[in-house]
Amino acid sequence: MTSLTGIFSRKELKNEGKVFEPKPYSNPYVVGFGLGLVLLSAFLIMGRGLGASGAVSTVVAVGMEKIAPEHAAKNNFYKEYLGDGTTNPLKDWLLFEVIGVVVGGFISGSLAHRIKRTTEKGPNVSVRTRLIYAFVGGSIMGFGAKLARGCTSGLALTGGSLLSLGGWAFMLSVFGGGYAVAYFIRRQWL
Amino acid sequence: MMPYFKFDYFGFDFSLVVAFIIGIGFGFALERGGFGNARILAAQFYFYNMRVLKVMFTAIVTAMLGLFYFSWIGWLDLSLVYIGDTYILPQIIGGLILGIGFVIGGYCPGTSFVSASAGRTDGIIFILGIIFGVFVFGEMFPLLEEFYNSTNMGRVTLPDFLGLSHGMVVFLVVAMALGAFAAAEWGEKVLSKKSGRGVE
Numbered sequence: 001m002t003s004l005t006g007i008f009s010r011k012e013l014k015n016e017g018k019v020f021e022p023k024p025y026s027n028p029y030v031v032g033f034g035l036g037l038v039l040l041s042a043f044l045i046m047g048r049g050l051g052a053s054g055a056v057s058t059v060v061a062v063g064m065e066k067i068a069p070e071h072a073a074k075n076n077f078y079k080e081y082l083g084d085g086t087t088n089p090l091k092d093w094l095l096f097e098v099i100g101v102v103v104g105g106f107i108s109g110s111l112a113h114r115i116k117r118t119t120e121k122g123p124n125v126s127v128r129t130r131l132i133y134a135f136v137g138g139s140i141m142g143f144g145a146k147l148a149r150g151c152t153s154g155l156a157l158t159g160g161s162l163l164s165l166g167g168w169a170f171m172l173s174v175f176g177g178g179y180a181v182a183y184f185i186r187r188q189w190l
Numbered sequence: 191m192m193p194y195f196k197f198d199y200f201g202f203d204f205s206l207v208v209a210f211i212i213g214i215g216f217g218f219a220l221e222r223g224g225f226g227n228a229r230i231l232a233a234q235f236y237f238y239n240m241r242v243l244k245v246m247f248t249a250i251v252t253a254m255l256g257l258f259y260f261s262w263i264g265w266l267d268l269s270l271v272y273i274g275d276t277y278i279l280p281q282i283i284g285g286l287i288l289g290i291g292f293v294i295g296g297y298c299p300g301t302s303f304v305s306a307s308a309g310r311t312d313g314i315i316f317i318l319g320i321i322f323g324v325f326v327f328g329e330m331f332p333l334l335e336e337f338y339n340s341t342n343m344g345r346v347t348l349p350d351f352l353g354l355s356h357g358m359v360v361f362l363v364v365a366m367a368l369g370a371f372a373a374a375e376w377g378e379k380v381l382s383k384k385s386g387r388g389v390e
Contacts, residue, residue: 025224028244029371034222035245036252038215043257045208047193048272050216052300053320060324077331096206098303100213105304107214108221119311120228120296127311134228134312137295138302138319139326141288145299146327147338148284149274152298153216155281157246159274161253163348163359166276170285177289182235185293189232 023112039157048093049158053151055098056142057081062089077146122189133188192266217304226304228296228312235293238381240374247367258360276343295319 025031042049061081064072072078082089109115121130145151148170150159156174159167191197195205223245224230233239260266292298297305297316305313327334349359 025227025230025241026222028223028241029248031219031223032245032248033252035216035219035249036256038212038219039249039253040256041215042212043253043271044192044260044266045194045212046205047196047270050212050300052298052303053324056299056317056320056324057328060321060328064325064328075328075331076335077328091202091206093205093209096209097213097216098300100210100215101217101220101300101303102213102307103210104214104217104219105221105226105307106217108218109226109304109308112222114221114226115309117309117311120305121312122229130312131315134295134297134315135319135322137291137293138297138316139291139323140319141291141295141298141316142320142323142325143327144284144287144289144291144323145320146284146324147334148281148288149277151288151300152246152292153300155274155285157249157253160246160250161257162271162273163254163356163363164273164276165343165346165348165351166274166278166281168348169276169278170281170288173282173285174289174292177286178235178293179289180286181290182293186236188294189229189296190236 020113022114022116035157036161039161043161046093049154049162050097051094051150051154051158052098052101053142053145054081054094054154055092057146058089058092058095122187124190125188130188133185192260193270196267196270216300217307220301220304221308225301226308226310226313228305228310231298231301232293232296237377240378243370243374247370251364251367254360254363258356273345273347276346277339277341278343279341280338291323 039050058081061072061078064075064078065082072082081092106115119127119130121127125133141151148155149166150156150170152174155167156171160171194200195208200208220226224241225245230239230241234242257266257268257271261268288298295302295316297313299320302313302316302320306317331338348354349356352359354362
C-alpha cells in the first residue's frame with residue numbers, strides 16, 4: 001500500500017526482515033544540559049523545582065484516607081498531603097509532573113527503539129532475585145526519601161542547583177550510602 | 191518578571207498543565223541518558239560508567255548558572271523560588287538510607303517511572319517497593335516525628351553557610367564539576383582497559 005506522504009511505504013521497507021536495534025544512549029553532557037534546561041524552566045515558570053517521591057506520598061495518603069479515614073486523619077504525615085479538605089489532594093503539581101515523566105520516558109524510548117519487556121540485571125543473578133532486590137531497594141528508598149523530605153530529583157537536583165545546604169548534604173550522603181554498600185551487592189550487577 | 195506563576199501570569203489549574211509538560215521533558219531527558227536502565231545507574235557505584243555523575247552535575251551546573259544570570263540581569267526574583275528548609279540530620283540519615291536503597295534496587299523514584307514506562311519489570315516492582323516504603327514511613331510517623339522535625343536550620347544556602355558570595359559559590363561548584371568530569375573520564379578509561387568492560 002502506498003500513501004501520499006510516503007511514510008507508510010518507508011515503514012514497510014524497514015520492517016522487511018529487519019530487527020530494530022535499540023540506539024545507544026545519548027552523550028551524557030548533552031543530556032545533562034537538556035535536563036538542566038528543563039529544571040531551569042521549572043524554576044523560571046513555576047518558581048519551584050522537579051520532584052518524584054512526593055507524588056507517591058500523595059497517592060499513599062489518598063489511598064489511606066479511602067481505606068481508613070479516621071486512621072489517616074490522626075497522622076500528621078498523611079495530613080500534610082491530604083490538605084485541609086477544601087482542595088482535591090490529587091490535583092497535585094508533582095503528581096501531574098510524574099505522569100508527564102512516564103509519558104516523556106515512553107516517547108524517548110519509542111523513538112530510540114528502547115521499549116522492551118525485560119528485567120535489567122547483572123549476568124549472575126536470576127530474574128526472581130533481581131525483582132526481590134528491586135522491591136527491597138524501593139522500600140528502603142521510599143522510607144529514606146520521606147525521612148529526608150525528598151529524593152534525587154527534589155532534593156539533590158533541585159536543592160543542588162539552588163545551592164541549598166540540605167540538598168548538598170543529602171546528595172553527598174546518597175553517594176556515601178551507595179558506595180558504602182556497593183561491594184556487598186556486587187553479585188547483582190557485575 | 192519571573193517566576194511567572196508567582197506573579198500570577200496563570201492560575202493553579204494551568205500550572206498542572208505546565209507540570210505535565212515539564213514532566214515530559216524530564217522523563218525524555220532521563221530516558222535519553224540511559225536512566226531507565228538499572229544497570230547503567232548501578233554502574234556509577236562500581237566506577238565503570240559515570241553517567242549518573244556526568245548528567246547530574248551538568249544539569250545542576252546548567253540550572254544553577256541559569257538562575258544566577260537570570261537573577262543578576264534582573265529578570266528573576268530568586269527569593270520567590272522555593273527552597274526547602276534544611277533539616278540537616280534527617281537529611282543526612284535519609285540520604286544514606288536512600289543511597290543504600292539505590293544500590294540494592296537500582297533506581298531512584300524518578301528513574302523508576304521512566305524504567306517502568308520503557309517496559310522494565312524491575313522498574314515496576316521498584317515503584318511498588320517505594321509505595322510500601324512510604325506506607326511504612328507513614329505508619330511509623332508518630333515515632334519518627336520528633337527526629338523528622340529536628341535540627342531545622344531554616345532556608346539556608348551554601349553562600350549563607352560558608353559566608354561566601356553567591357557568585358563565588360557558583361564559581362566553586364563549576365570548578366568542582368569540571369574536576370569531577372575530568373576524573374570520571376580518566377577513571378572510566380583506566381577501568382574499562384583493566385576489566386575489559388565497555389563504557390556503555
